[in-house]
Amino acid sequence: MTFTNNLFYFLSFVAVLSALLVVFSKNPVHSVLYLIITFFAIAGHYVLLNAQFLAAVHVIVYAGAIMVLFLYVIMLLNLNHESETHKSTLMKLAATISAGLLLVVLVGSIRGSEQLMVQPQQVEVGSVKDMGRVLFKEFLLPFEISSVLLLVAMIGAVMLGKNEEEGKNPS
Amino acid sequence: MKTLQGIPLDYYLWLSAALFTIGVLGVLFRRNAIVIFMCIELMLNAVNLLLVAFSNYYSDASGQVFVFFIMAVAAAEVAVGLAILMLMYRNTKTTDINILNRLKW
Missing domain, CATH: 1.20.120.1200 (NADH-ubiquinone/plastoquinone oxidoreductase chain 6, subunit NuoJ)
Known part of the structure; x- marks a missing residue:
């Protein structure tokens, strides 16, 4: 422990x-x-x-x-290399204050929430076996759709990275 | 309070809140678009950690499957985002986001 x-x-x-x-x-x-x-x-x-x-x-x-x-x-x-131009001090201060306020809100909401009282069952989750069972039984369709998403992302990245000047002046 | 291997669930809430806030701070603080991207990844990971903690707490594998899908979406997002960043660099020769505040070159 x-x-x-x-x-x-x-x-x-x-x-x-x-x-x-x-x-x-x-x-x-x-x-x-x-x-x-x-x-x-x-x-x-x-x-x-x-x-x-x-x-x-x-x-x-x-x-x-x-x-x-x-x-x-x-x-x-x-x-x-360290070439980044920096934000003004006012902007940095504003950013820090905004993030601090977000932290205050999060802390307040966590502290204000009631304690969780659910009694957990002792079931093994998280091993490859259990995850595979859940993934391929209950979540089969989202799993397949995510493969399509990755394919689309790959095609999109290739399309964006392609040199558009290719046809005009071949290297 | 039920604990996870001796660790209260609250601690994971605090840790995730801290990591998420650091991510938000980075997005607001930095001007380099690549570092902003990394801070977005940090925020995604804070949420993932919390999902796994709750999944373990309720002994429900759905949360971990959700994290799995978030990882797939994050990978796709990074691939497309970095391609856009490359395009932006090709046009403006910088990754400073202040150049982009006019929404045109």
């Missing part, structure tokens, strides 16, 4: 700290690397919550695919 508690605190600390560093680091490449640390911490939380399948998928999809895509774009656009 105490071990999982310590692990929870450690992972939460790592997640929040690296999330803050994502926001405040000047170099976009550093932001990406800190975001990868955040994602690994969240994957650790998934393992702690008995969601092994989601932890694996999270590491593969986010740390493996999405972050590589981000790094690739940053390298391609040659943004790996």
